[in-house]
Amino acid sequence: MAKYKIAHIREQGQDMIIVPLDSSFNLKSQHDQNEVMDALQAAATSAGLAGHVVLIWKNSNTVRFMAPPQWHPFFKSPGIYQLVMSNLNKELTIY
Numbered sequence: 001m002a003k004y005k006i007a008h009i010r011e012q013g014q015d016m017i018i019v020p021l022d023s024s025f026n027l028k029s030q031h032d033q034n035e036v037m038d039a040l041q042a043a044a045t046s047a048g049l050a051g052h053v054v055l056i057w058k059n060s061n062t063v064r065f066m067a068p069p070q071w072h073p074f075f076k077s078p079g080i081y082q083l084v085m086s087n088l089n090k091e092l093t094i095y
Helices: 023-027 030-046 069-075 080-086
Strands: 002-011 014-021 052-059 062-066 090-094
Touching (some): 014 080, 052 069, 052 080
Parallel strands (some): 014 052
Antiparallel strands (some): 002 014, 002 090, 052 062
8 A cells, every 4th residue: 555645736727636756756667657657547536536647756856747748838837846745735545
């Protein structure tokens, strides 16, 4: 069982379930990153949370993310990591 603090927000008319992850996430293969994304999306759906899961993490001084392409400009904006961290408002559990 793993627990994640999340920011469940509505931005630009879209429900977003933003999951900040440790920088070690950057070392995972694309396949493993996709598996984490799928597991978190399934957990969010099971918990009744509306929206798409977005993963966000820091890699050195760079903020990395996995999000739908139309949301990339939002997640590339300055201060996005701090915005997410200041809006953690729920917890999501993967069993």
